[in-house]
Structure formats: C-alpha cells, structure tokens
Amino acid sequence: MHGPEASGWLLVALCAATGAYCLLRMRSSVEEQRRAAGGEALMGFGMAVMAVPAAVFTPPSWAWPAWAVVFGAAALHALWAERASSRHLHHPVGAGSMAYMAVAMAVSPGQGHGHGGAGIPVLTGILLLYFAGYVLVTGVRLVPVAAVPGRLATTGAGSSGASGWGDRPELARACRLAMGIAMVAMLLTM
Template identity: 70%
Template sequence: MHGPASPGWLLVALCAATGAYCLLRMRSNVEEQRRAAGGEALMGFGMAAMAVPATVFTPPPWTWPLYAAVFGAAALRALWAARTSRGGRGGRGGLHHLHHLVGTAAMAYMAVVMAASPAHQHTHHGAGVPPLTAVLLLYFTGYVLLSGARLVPSAVAGGTGVVRWGDRPELARACRLSMGIGMVAMLLTL
C-alpha cells in the first residue's frame, strides 16, 4: 500500500497478530468459532501482506491479480455462507457472513486498484476519493465505531468458568475491531 513506512509496519504487525490469533481460534472446541476463524485469519494475513510499505518492498506485478483472485474467491464463499446461513447467535450469524463478504470484496477491490496503478503514483490529481472507496470507508468507519461500542460492555460482563484463549468472544470481537481499523487505514492510503 502507498503511505509512510512507520504506520505501514504498525498496520502489518496489527494485522499479522490478528491473523495469528484467528489461527488459534481455529483450534477451538466451539464450532462457530472454528468456522469464522479461518476466513478471519485469511483476512488478517492478507491485510498484513498488502500493508507492507511500498518504500520497503514493491511486490511483483503478478501479486495484485493473485490477491484479487484469492479475495474474490473468499467473497464468493462468504456470499454462499450468507445465503445458506440460518442466522445463529440471535440472527446475527448471517450478518457476520455479510460483513465478511464486504471485507473480502473490499480486499479484492484494493488489489484491483493496486494492480491498475503505477508503482509509485498515489495521487489522484484533484479527482477526489472514488465513490466505491468512499462507500467502503463509510461502512468500515461505522463498523469500527459500532464494534468498539459493543466491545466495552462485554469486557466488564465477566463470566463463570475457565474459557480457553481460542473461545473468548471478547478477543474475537477485538480482532474483528482491529481488522476494521486496519481496513479503514488501508482504504485511506488507497
């Protein structure tokens, strides 16, 4: 992605750590956690790879179409899951699949934009923000604000019994919030 190196590396670290935690969640005994964790790990590691500052490493030209294909396939999978979801967790399971669909489609969109842009050209020359980028920025900004607001009550709620690290819902929400923040940062540098 285009942008300064220091924030880029922070974004890489945040997204890679989120992807790593999602891999831990794939070992959960809770089926719902395992199902969601795989797609979220792909998003975390994909975002980390795409966020490497261009001043440090410029990927070969074939990388961006590959990202677009991988995230396009993930978007189709999320679309299928949203279509067939029974809406577990009080009807929000289908919404999670729709959110994952928007996220994977946004990653595919960013890969297509990066494939179409010359290596170091990142100014729009007065053209402003493209409409799709603006819509995605609004969506993910709203998602981050809403997720942050939902995270606060769950942190103080407490529970009984010992919960494994991969099964902690507040950590899963924090990871999703981190990826939402990362998506806003990546869209801003697009």
C-alpha cells in the same frame, strides 16, 4: 518521524498479530467460531502483506491480480456460507473490499500500494463509511457493561463452563475491531 513507512509497519504488525491470534482461534470446539476465525486469519495476513511499505517491497506485477482472485474467492465462499443467515455479512464485505483494493492496485499506473488515486472514489467512500461505522459499533460493544444488582453477570464464554481462551467473544471482537481499523487506514491511502 518516518511518516507513512512507520505507520505501514505498525499496520503490518497489527494485522499479522491479529491473523496469528485468529489462527489460534481455529482450534475452538465451536464449528462456527472455527469457520469465522479461518476467514479472519486470511484477512489479517493478507492485510499485513498488502500493508508492507512500498519502499521495502514492491510486489511483482502478477501479485495484485493473484490477491484479487484469492480474496474474491474468499468473498464468494463467505457469501455462500452465509446464504441462510445474515449474521456475518461483514466477512464477505471485508473479503470483497480486499479484492477491490487488489484490483485497484493492479490497474493503477504505478502498481504501488499507498500512493492514492487508485480505485473508484464513490465505492472507496462507501467502503470507508461502512468500516468506520463497523469500527464504532464494534468498539462500543467492547465497552464493559456495569452489572445490574441482583443479577449474576455471565458472558457467552463463561456460561458454558470450561471454554478455552480462544472462545472468548470479546477477544474475537477485538480482532475484528483491529482489522476494521486497519481496513479504514488502507482505504484512506487509496
């Protein structure tokens, strides 16, 4: 077993695949789903890049501050977009967490990812609790509910008639679940 390098590559694959699916979801006919999918694609690809094992690629010194700016801007954009509703506060929290991890890596002495000792332990712990709870709640929402006799079971995607495979809410939840699990893994290495 190769230890952290093998798990790092699995994390890269999971996040890259999730980001790719989110890019495909951006073709949805529903404006809200397109907007959410764009932010999630950025998160998926950003997490994939951050998870590349340090033995394979050590980012240049300017990369971590650049990631902090990109994800800080994404967090502010998501927060601005959600100012009227609180339905997707997870997006600004996720982007803010990525900015936090990038800042922690930028100021850490080794500037390598996955070596521990970076970040503020209390904030890292709070984020770990948030994402662990998010993973559990999202996982429960993916469990199919038994149909009630006498009622027609419809889903959000199937009830409107002809909706694309990118508009399926359970696939979007599965992507969010995968990224939540990846975020927990990344925060554990801090």
